[in-house]
Amino acid sequence: MKHLIIGAALAAALAVPATAQEVTLARFFGACEDAGTDTKTSVGEACIIQSIINAASEQIDGVTVNTLPTDWGNYYDQLKAAYAGGTAPDVHVMHRSSVAEFAGLGALADLTDDLAAAGIDTTDWAPAALDAVSFDGGIYGVPMDFHANLWHVNMDLMAKAGLVQDGKPILPTSPEEMLAQAKMVKDATGQDYLAADFAQFPIGVRLVLALMWQQGANIFSEDGTATINTDAARNAVTAITQLFDAGVANPQLNYADSQQAFLNGEAAMLVNGTWVVDFYTAEAAKEEVGLNNYQVADFPTLFDEGATWADSHMWAIPASLKANDPEKFQAALKVLAFINDHNVDWARTGHMSVRKSVVASEEYANLPHRADYTGTASIARDTPPSERYGAIQDVLNRELQAIWLTGKSVDTALGDAEAEVQDLLDR
Amino acid sequence: MNKQTKPLRHVLGQSQAAALLLLPFMSVYLLFLVYPFFRGVWISLHDWNLLAVAFNPDAKEFVGVSNYIKVMWGKNIIWSPLASPVLQLMGLGGAITSALLHRSGRLGRTTALAIGIGAIVFFILPGFHPGEGGRWYDRRFWPTVGNTLVFVGLTVPGVTLSALVLAVSLNRETRAMSVLRTLFFLSQVLSVTVVTLIWQIMFSPRQGLIANVTELFGGSPIVWLTDERFAMAAIVITTIWWSLGIAMILFLAGLQDISRDLYEAGALDHATGVRAFWYITLPNLKRTITLVIVLQIILHFQVFGQSHLMTNGGPNDTTQVLVRYIYQTGFRDSDLGRASAMAVFLFVIMGAFSVLQFVLGREED
Amino acid sequence: MLKGRYYWLVFALSIPAFIWLVPTIWMVSLSFQPNDLLARTTSSTALGLVPLPFTAANYAALFQYGQTPLWFLNSVIVSLGMTLGVLLVSTTAGYALARLDFPYKAPLTVLILVGLMVPEQAVFIPLYTMFADFGWHNSYHALMLPRMAVPIGVFLMMSFFKAIPSDIEEAARLEGVGWLQIFWYVMLPLARPAMMTLAILTFLYAWNDYLWPLVSAQQREFFTITLGLASIQSNFAQSEGLGRVMASGVIASLPVVLLFLIFQRYVVQAMTVGGSKG
Incomplete structure (x- = not known):
């Protein structure tokens, strides 16, 4: 028993190759440990987002993603504690409604000039989505959905x-x-x-x-x-x-x-x-x-x-990462771009997409019950x-x-x- | 005592040895308890935003006792003798009783004084209330303190009494008794999150075992965790289930210390069973009981996990407790100044309990 | 006649003991039932106390993907480290305060005992900002150190050492044995039962501590099992995988329970020995 536990812990510690940039990622949505990397078949919020993250970790060259599991109840408390303790995650999810607090204190990196280079097309975002991640004239995150x-x-x-x-x-x-x-x-x-x-x-x-x-x-x-x-x-x-x-x-x-x-x-x-x-x-x-x-x-x-x-879920990067570790910042941007690219997979949960191209796609329209609540966006x-x-x-x-x-x-x-x-x- | 030859093989004098032995504890004590305590008081005198100060150390502002006023005081607060009659009459009654008992010589002076002061505080504090057009600046603070007191007031006697009864019944060196002791102790080793996980679902009106049993007998299930009348009870039950073990073990250890001769002598005077418990066991167990109660009060005043994980302080704040409020104020609302002011208050309350306990304990010896 | 009363007592006590055990049995039983069944009903067989239909899938998944083993290991490291630390500082300081004479002993004793009044939860905010300044969060020592400063252990050890009759010590002093040697060779062996009690109290405290790890550890690598379980028991996950969450709870508890079952005989024995001497 004991050996098994130590073995499992060692395996977990050794699973990360030493050469890759390791991006730590904080999110809520609950735990899904056996999500795999297939972003098309996972079911439920937790497993769909985890499968996207796992796929990002597998498919982006030189980047591995380490998910920090966090429960709903303490998510923002822990995120704040991490920021204040100088150990903020490299990438984290948050709600539109919290942008004012975090960006207002200078916690979040201004991504306005970095998104295009990372392959994220902000013009494809619905105006409301762009609005959700904007604060004081800057763009502070990548929107992932509208949920209602x-x-x-x-x-x-x-x-x-x-x-x-x-x-x-x-x-x-x-x-x-x-x-x-x-x-x-x-x-x-x-x-x-x-x-x-x-x-x-x-x-x-x-x-x-x-x-x-x-x-x-x-x-x-x-x-x-x-x-x-x-x-x-x-x-x-x-x-x-x-x-x-x-x-x-x-x-x-x-x-x-x-x-x-x-x-x-x-x-x-x-x-x-x-x-x-x-x-x-x-x-x-x-x-x-x-x-x-x-x-x-x-x-x-x-x-x-x-x-x-x-409300909107969105992904942000700490200002400290952009200022202190440009390489890892680029790695974090790649993760955001990957999540942005898989917006249609996230929409499988039932959430509404933030990307015009996704909303217009047939795949999106064919999602179960999608036609039942087209009025919600307005x-x-x-x-x-x-x-x-x-x-x-x-x-x-x-x-x-x-x-x-x-x-x-x-x-x-x-x-x-x-x-x-x-x-x-x-x- | 024979004081002749004394070979000086030891190198260290008594004081030096003491200094060396005290060094490890004193260093962690000063660094991680005494210093943080004063730093906490210092923080409580500032307007101190968790994130803002972390990014810019100069973002704090000295505000004096304004945090304390915002937490504990209000607009147009007045005092009247019968604002909350039950508590106040209890306090008044306690003060009079202790004075009378002292007069009749049943209570020592310090004990009477300590109880008297405690009772008078009970009389005075609940008398404050907002007058016309007034209100508390923080209307959640005092109810939260009250909830914490209720929790301690229910849990400590619950644990102490049941542990005492169990310990006395199980105090036999047989295999069956030892198995039973183990069973009762078992829940104690579970972590707070396992305990709350189990009981959250035990209490669930739909998935819960308690509800299933109730329905089996044709009753309609109680909605424990979201019903104002039962939420606190649910948390207390969970806590008693969880923390009975240590108290029981401490009582068992105390029971072992009571000499069998006392019981044999008592048996000659026909003191057996309940009488033996009353006249021999209880008096000899006084010190253990005091220890158990002190430990329990200290432990349960700091309750956090049960309220945080099982009820989120609800419904309607009925299970909101002080430590959870401190945590929320500090880490959700980012207001470390206010949170620290509450923490200092927590310290004052616990300090008062400790002093009372200390005085009582000394007089008994 | 006496024998009969004894059996009645055992019988009478077995009923509350069983009730006491029911929640634990239920957790174990739920952990062996399929998740999608549990989403509908938790009382399929004998109120859910018997795991039928039976599945071990929850555990398989746990060991295949779960972080529970890692968190468990963290808890062991932190709890053991904290226990050893508390034993070290408490026995030394407790002995010095109980048996040695030195200048300013009385005020120092009061200073330490006053610390009993400072609840740990009253200092966790300044501790948090302090450790943040040091850059200590997300480390084992950050999880262990605060508890070592709590004087309850010193208090317990001091009371114990005070109760030891002084003739043993005096005999050794007459032989010319140094104070440190007396502490190490005479007092510590005598103090084993008290140390055992303190160790158990500390270990359980460390294992169960929730607030400080919640504030200090935000990275998975330093989650204790207590914290890790809280992170997966949120209700959004619960309704989708009750069996799995319960399995995590069982895995988190099983080793400690086993450890305790083995350990407990020694504890009771130690207490009995300590008792007969007192």
Whole structure:
């Protein structure tokens, strides 16, 4: 046993050839240890990205990529700790929403003049993607996707409730209609209308945000004033709590539980991101899974205008690497170029591509369920940039959970959230 | 004592030997505990952004005690005697009781004083609250402190009592008992991430074993980790399951130290079973009990992993604990100054406990 | 009659002992079940406590691709190093404080005992910035050193040495044996039970420590198993591979549990010996 362990550790240490530039890469998306190098067959976010990274490590001459595994919960904390400790990874993934904080402090390398030489064509990026990686006139990363909240639909339950027309689910156009349809599903099938992670990750927050944006409102303005204790927010929250009150949705499920409920056929809808489309497609194909007839839909418009929460994943390089180690910086750029070239493979997760050429390609159009949510790109929204994005999202998640999990009154919770977010914006 | 021939074969004098023996510890102690402590206090007096200062050491700014005010104080904070009646009455009651016990000669002076001061603090602190139009600058801080106290207040007695009962029952040198001891100790060697991994899924309302058992008996499963009423209980149960072993072993070692003669003598006075436990075991185990409680308080006040991994401090912050808040403030919000101010507060609380404990322990001897 | 009561006691204690063991059994059992089954139900056979349908695929994958063995090795290195370090500094300092006379002994003892009040978690931020300035993060010594400064070991050893009757020492002094020799040849062997207790406490602490490695180690090479497991148990991964995560948990725990099972007899013995002498 012991020998086996030491042997395995030695093998892991010796696997890296000494001559190559070793690029360390940090990412979230979860672990996939047996991803292989085939970027066309891997399934799920973790395995698809890891297969692209493995392929990069194998195919780029003179470059090996060492993936630093990091979990979701601590990713940004650890990334910051690494930056502050002078041991930042050579390449790392991040969200558009965090660019302001990292680039604002001078942590990220300005890649504006390096991308073309590395074979990355910025003119092929969608304007919104270029916008996502830009800060103060410079380009600080390579965008990889747009991801947004979708409604994942169990068509069998919808059909039983009579909510299918022309093979498409009938979605609500107002909160009242949503409640009515939810009751139809409950009456016809006995199952919940809608499931989502209301208890763990900020997916409930993103739902409320979308419903606020649909009313032309936002949680804070560009000039840094919190606007949460408003009628728009109350409307958004009540649109959701009415489902809990009517017993057609369960607020107490976390991410894994809500997903399992949907896959078991215990909920007609699951609000979750683009990142699970291929995984659910694969699951629905299995005989033993309760979900059989799976479809995807754009986030429905319950108020005045269409809107759904969206963000972007992007890859960045530390400023210190560009300044101190030009050779490794070039190696890191090659990795970014490789990932950029494999944008269509990443899109297999269900994410939306950032490259115009990919979006126009047949391969992209033929991805499963892609046609179901073509409208999402045009309704994608996010909060104004803030250095305290993470903390603000945390405040909202806490106060919203207080509303649906602990019965805190909507007015008090929104008032508290507004005061606390204002504190964060003023800091 | 016979003080005659004394060959001087040893080279080192007593002081020199002591200096040499103390050197290794003192160097790590001063470098990695004493110095960081004062440095922490220094950081807490600055506006200190983790990343900004790392890139540019001059980016910090001296702000005096402003971090402490922002964390612990608020706008228009007033004090009234019955803002949170239960805690305050408990404190008041404690102060009066200790005074009375001292009067009647049941408590020594220092012990009475220590308990009295502790009780008065309990009376005073919860009395602060925001007046009209006022609010705490950091509305999460005090509830977080409260949660940590609740966690310690549930876990320490839980662990101590169950470990004591188990140790007394298992204190026999037979094969069966030794196997049972091992079983109870086993969970202690698991790492916090394994423990939270197991219990996170144990408590899951859909995948969890507890839910499956509940459903077997026709009940509807409790949503442990996301229900305000049960989340803290879930974390406490996990912690007791995890950390019972060491306490039990320490009690067993303490039990071995009690001479059998005492029990034999006690048996003559018909002190067996529960009576023997009450009149012989407990008094002789006092020192071990004190040690176990001190160790547990120190350990559990620093709880982090259970809250961080199982509940993310939720729901609605009910399981947010102090160390997690320090970690978040420092590494998510990059605000090392504020985080350090909270760390200093953590030190003050634990220091107060240690002093109280020390005073109590001394008087008992 | 007494015999009968004893068996009843053993029986009565077996029930809580079994309940105590159930979570662990469950983890082991889940690790032997197929992942796609677990995504739907965790209670297929006997509430999931019996691994049927059975598969060893989770373990095969773990050894084929996993980083768990490396993390495990790191934990062993860090925990052993920390334990040895703590034993070294605690026995020496504990002996000096308990048995030797030297100037400023009382204030020094107080200074050290005051350190008991400083929780490690209260100094992890300054330690982090300090180690960052030194460029020490992502190294074994960065993971080991902070714990060695905690005076609880000194406190334990000091109490133990104080309890040893002074005639042994005096006899040696009359023979003209030096203080260091007394420490090494007389006191240390006597202190074995206490050192054992301290070693176990320290090893377990080191094995379980989460916050400091989380802050100090960001590179895979220096992840401890505790940290590594946290990084793969995030729920996004969990719902897609519960069996594999559980297998990692088992692999992470099994060697320590085995080590302990072998070690524990010695521990209990050592405590018994120490007890009968006291």
